[in-house]
């Protein structure tokens with residue numbers, strides 16, 4: 010079973026691993042990986058796998074029963090030791106956007122009682138859907154100001170795993186959204202932002218995040234669109 014190391018350390022972008030299996034001709038399963046597979050609104054990492062005399066571009070990373078690294082040529086043999094290198098700029102952008110999305114979800118819930126229903130981020134823009142009738146220009150101004158206050162105050166971002174029953178018993182279900190996870194998942198990863206004793210956000214999330222909100226940079230809301238009668242989509246970019 011591939012050890013999903015990106016859950017523990019989002020800053021490691023070069024690592025050694027052993028090829029455990031090859032699926033088809035171009036899908037590599039490793040004993041451990043720091044490559045993020047697409048999921049939770051965050052795109053997959055890209056990068057390369059290499060040995061002393063060969064290199065493969067990693068063009069896609071998908072999570073099935075195992076994490077599969079799709080490479081651009083015939084895959085290295087099982088047993089081969091490879092060096093994985095993750096495209097740093099792309100990953101770093103995803104970490105900033107993903108952490109910004111958590112702030113936005115928290116602000117929407119606190120200020121507007123609007124629950125997040127979906128989100129998709131990219132390396133250069135993102136959008137988030139929430140349950141709300143209609144934001145006006147003043148609302149968008151308020152949201153943007155609040156987000157940038159949270160960035161300016163440079164709050165710490167932490168993550169840890171928790172037994173699901175304990176998480177369900179002790180954490181706010183509206184924020185953690187644990188009910189969205191399949192029953193088979195017994196351990197949840199919690200991402201927490203803010204003061205250790207009184208964090209302003211706790212969410213169940215398997216994505217990669219920056220270590221403090223100051224790393225996000227200035228958030229600019231670029232627009233809103235309606236997604237039906239009671240849903241709004243907010244578009245944003247980071248500068």
Ligand SMILES: [Zn+2]
Nearest residue numbers: 107200214216
């Ligand atoms: Zn997250």
